[in-house]
Structure formats: C-alpha cells, structure tokens
Amino acid sequence: MSFARVAVIGLGLLGGSVARAVHAHLPDAMTTGFDADPAVRERAREIGLANFVPETVAEAVTGADLVVLCVPVGAMATAGAAILPHLAPGVIVTDVGSSKASVAKALAEVLPGISVIPAHPVAGTEQSGPDAGFAALFRNRWCIVTPPAGADEAEVARVMAFWEALGARVETMDAEHHDRVLAVTSHLPHLIAYTIVGTASDLEEVTQSxxxxxxxxxxxxxxxxxxSDPTMWRDVFLSNREAVLEMLQRFSxxxxELQKAIxxxxxxxxxxxxxRTRAIRRSIxxxxxDDARPDFGRSHT
Amino acid sequence: MSFARVAVIGLGLLGGSVARAVHAHLPDAMTTGFDADPAVRERAREIGLANFVPETVAEAVTGADLVVLCVPVGAMATAGAAILPHLAPGVIVTDVGSSKASVAKALAEVLPGISVIPAHPVAGTEQSGPDAGFAALFRNRWCIVTPPAGADEAEVARVMAFWEALGARVETMDAEHHDRVLAVTSHLPHLIAYTIVGTASDLEEVTQSxxxxxxxxxxxxxxxxxxSDPTMWRDVFLSNREAVLEMLQRFSxxxxELQKAIxxxxxxxxxxxxxRTRAIRRSIxxxxxDDARPDFGRSHT
Known part of the structure; x- marks a missing residue:
C-alpha cells in the first residue's frame, strides 16, 4: 500500500530529489515540503518542488502518512521534536541521514510512540540547495533501510516499497553495521578528499593557480x-565518530606502509x-x- | 617549423594518443611507432595507430626529426640508450614522463650530444594499452615543458608548438618545480587513492560486496x-620520491588535525x-x- 501524502522536511539536494522522484514515480501521492530557511521555501514554491510548501512545519506534516526527514543528521532531533505534535495517527517517519545509529536513537527519543523506520539512500552529487535535486538521483542506487528492533514488518515493507518505487535497490541492515560500511565507502573518502584539497591550498612553494x-x-x-555540503558532513563525522576513527586508523x-616502500x-x-586495486573498479x-566510460565519461571537447 | 617525421616510442595510452593527435592535427607529418611488446606492435598495426610500426626501434627512429618517448619513467634510460645509435642529425628527443628531474638526468646521460627537451602533458585516463588512446586527450589540458639549462631556444619553441598543435596549453617550468607541483596535483592523489582502495579490500567486518x-x-x-597502470605509477613514486614523501608528510x-577534531x-x-575547499573546485x-556538470557528468539513467 503506497502513501497518499508524503511530507518532505528539508528541501536540499536529497529532499528536492525525493519530492521530484515522488512526482515522477508515484503520481497519485500528494507532496508537501518544508525547509527551516524561508529563502529555500520561497525557491521551492517557484520551481514547484512540492505540491504545497507551507510556512510552518506543522502544516507540512498534518495529514501526511509518510514523513521523510531530509535535514543534516545533527538537526534530526530538532526536526523530530518539531513535527511530533502535528503527526497523524498511523504515520511512518523515515529519514535519509548518512549515519544511522545516532539518528535512530535521536528520533526514537523525540518521537515516542511513533513508527520510525530510518533509511539511507546511498546517492548524491556535490551540489546542494533546492535547485540541486532531480528525480533520477536514486535510480539504480542502493537504499539501506535500518529497521529498529521490534519494528512492524508491514511498515518496514512499505518503506522499502517506497524506495523501490523511486528507482532504488533496497537492502536492510542493522544500524551499527550500516555505520561501519558507510564509514569506509563514504565517510572516510570524504574526509580524505577534504584533507588533500586543504593540504594543496596551504602549500607555500606551489601556488593555488x-x-x-x-x-x-x-x-x-x-x-x-x-x-559537498559542509554542514551535512560536519554532522556525519560527529555522529559516526567511532567507525570513522577506526577506518581512518586502518587507512593511516x-x-x-606505502610511505615506507617509497x-x-x-x-x-x-x-x-x-x-590489486584494479579489480574493485571493474566490479563496481x-x-x-559507476559509469564505464573512461574518465567517468567526462567531456573531452 | 613543424616536424616531418614523428617517432612515438611506447604505444600505450599516452603514445597512442600522441600518434592519433598528430594524425588529427598535423596531417603532413608521418608517424612511426614502436613498443617493446610484440603483441602491442601487432595491435597497433591492426588499428593503424601509426603510419609505420616496424619490428625494431632502430627502424622506428631512423630519419625522425622528433622522437617522443612514451614509456614508463623507469624505462626511459633503456629506451634512450636503444635509440641513440639510430638518431638522425638535428633530431629532438622529448618524452611524456610524469616526473621530470630524474628523467631529464637519465636521458642526458644516455643521449650525449642529442637535444633532449623533456615535457609532461598533464592528461590521461584510467585506461591503458594501445586501444586506450584518443586524439582529443590533450585538448585544453596543460603540457609542461621543462627545458634543461642551456637548451636551444628555437628547439624549445618547436616542442612547445608541437604540443600546442596537439591541442594543449603549454607552460615551461624547471624540472624540480614541476616535480613538486605534480607531487601534489597528481602523485599524492594517486597514492591516496591506491591506499584507500587497498584498505577497503582488506576489511574483515565489511565485505568486498x-x-x-x-x-x-x-x-x-x-x-x-x-x-591506473601499475608499472607507470610504481616508476613515478620511485623517481619522484623526495617530493612525494614531503607532500605525504604534509597531508598526514x-x-x-581532522582526526583530532573528530x-x-x-x-x-x-x-x-x-x-574552504569548495572554492578550489569552482576555480578548476x-x-x-573539469566537467561542470554534477557528478562529473556521470550518467544517471
């Protein structure tokens, strides 16, 4: 059974893509959208990101049977607390956060008695903001659903079906394992990328140019x-600290070893x-x- | 004054691209090609990579007024020694190696009395082999020419004009500075990428799948x-050891610092x-x- 009214809270890259993908793949569902930033709400209205973008989060979630929290993981608790008084009976709350154990804990605390089924679509681009989203973002990407202990199986199935409808391939996992897997496939890569770009900026003998x-x-x-978005990533590292530090230790x-060999x-x-490292790319x-074309299919003209 | 007969030694991604780019942009020049691997020579003939792909390096360089060495940097000295007895008077020898001070030294030693003007086109893909090259590889990319002390200015200008004809933007630099710049913009990124892919392969609690x-x-x-090609990169790290280790130290x-902050x-x-790191991508x-489209322009279908 699909959802009739989907509320998307947070209208950046992920929230915008969820709303657009719902319009594309679940045309019978009505969408509402909310963002804490008035300029983002205004822009969302201009580009028709959701059917209804009210001025308050209360109006956005009223009557929704699915609420998708698309805010940075550090803002999940605040967003959860804000929606609680306005949730309809039978609603399911899900999210798209990149770390899951801390988000599940935070949402369970602020949403007592509400069905919370966290999820993480492993998809994104380096863009952010209300104009960054697009309906195909989740197509052929994996979405990891992390049902808490004792979650209602039918509700888990509905959330899984929702992501499948949006084009994703869906897997379930416990939140702790998710956080270790993503520490290596996503969080550590971002940390290293941020570091080397910073290192290159700070050199004296090699110019920025x-x-x-x-x-x-x-x-x-x-x-x-x-x-990528600095607020989102600050929150990811703070919320998945242990797993990130462990993977970082192994990487270091x-x-x-390679330094010694050189x-x-x-x-x-x-x-x-x-x-040894070539085989992994082939499998990916x-x-x-990933795109099979050389150089990610970058233009060479 | 352009070149009449260009010999390309080493027919992988770079050599193949040089030959194809010469055909595309300097149609009056005749190309010869040679590779130490008989299977590569055979394939090069099948796909018409050069006008003439003889069985010996001697035949390939005889009569050439430009020889472009496109072998891994660790093989430059051997390749240089092999061509010396067969070089025509007035020939210019250049190369495409990713480290320059050690290559310049090696080639000066094995090619006494020959004009050697080293160069490095900063371009490539993750592919290798005779089928990997394409004529547009150098288009709008930078090529760094590192003339040795006392180089003939007219000869330097001819090498620069050659790369410009192939579509590149050309800059000159001394070899030591080149090696420090490339240590940060190319060698360290490759080292880090190889490391993290290795780290991810060796985890026990997260599967390869x-x-x-x-x-x-x-x-x-x-x-x-x-x-990327393992032989090429082994040689780069061995030949640009000091600069790579220094950049690696700064990165670490x-x-x-980020580890402590987390x-x-x-x-x-x-x-x-x-x-701070967003501005650099914008400038690039x-x-x-780089491709301005989100996600390097990867396909999302």
Missing part, C-alpha cells in the same frame, strides 16, 4: 566530493599494491554503480 | 585513478575546513579543467 591548472593529473577527482597504517625504493611492493562498473 | 554496492557514497570516485599532518567533537573546526571548473 598551479594546483588548479594541473589538477587534471588526478587532484580534480578529489575536489568533487570535497565540494596502510598509507604508512622511502626504501621497494618497487615490488608498490607494483603489487597497485595491481559491472554492478552498475 | 558491500564496498562495491555502496561505493556511490564517495568511494567509487577514488577507484578510477586507482585503476593535516589528516591528524575525536574531540570540534564541529566548528570541521565546518571551517569543509567550507572555471579554468576548463
């Missing part, structure tokens, strides 16, 4: 995810390491999770 | 350059760092060095 001009040697690949150890001139070790492409 | 499925969270961006210090829950420091796009 040189870094920019010669970025096609590899550096530019890191600048994409390092252009591996980097130290210092000692151990070409065999370098060659071995560089050979075979699984439809 | 999970890493692949959820790679769209950011990890997949690193797998592209980590799929910056990463430790451990202490210092959200303001994280937010600050993540905000404005300089025409």
């Amino acid at each position: 040189e870094v920019i001009k010669y970025s096609a040697g590899g550096f530019r690949d890191f600048t994409r995810i390092a252009a 150890e591996d980097l130290t 210092r000692k001139g151990d070409g065999a070790m370098l060659f071995d390491t560089f050979t 492409i075979e699984m439809g999770q | 999970e890493v692949i499925k959820y790679s769209a969270g950011g990890f997949r961006d690193f797998t592209r350059i980590a799929a 210090e910056d990463l430790t 451990r202490k829950g210092d959200g303001a420091m994280l937010f600050d760092t993540f905000t 796009i404005e300089m025409g060095q």
